[in-house]
Amino acid sequence: MSNTSSKLDSIAQAKAKLLDELQKLEEQEKTERAIEASSAHATIVSLLEQFAGHFNTKQRNDIAAYLGTTAARKEVVKSGRSEVKPKYELPHTGETWSGRGRTPKAFAAWEGSVSYKEWKAKNPDLKFPLVRE
Helix, strand or coil, X not given: CHHHHXXXXXXXXXXXXXXXXXXXXXXXXXXXXXXXXXXXXXXXXXXXXXXXXXXXHHHHXXXXXXXXXXXXXXXXXXCCCCCCCCCEECCCCCCEECCCCCCCHHHHHHHCCHHHHHHHHHCCCCCCCECCC
16 A cells, blocks of 8 residues: 555655646746737737728727727618718809709809809809819
């Protein structure tokens, strides 16, 4: 029995040494990871300073998701209604209108003016002056 006991003691001592070595290696790994993380942080901040303004919504959300922030959300899908580019522009005020819906008051008021009649004589095919681009 003493032979078995000495083997168990030997195994226990070896196990204790290995656990101690494992703990030291884990601490060393933690220290090295902290050093690498600090270096990576500086690199990431530098890259963000250079390119953050060029990221689209999906890319920004991907970055936020890695950080675990609440800013990560799906891209908003636009509804069926979209903004319509203006088609007409009043020359004297610069006010614009898409040509859809009811005629704005400013356009209706200009329709009765002398300047509209002069413009209409030069442009008989157009309802109002087109937007200049």
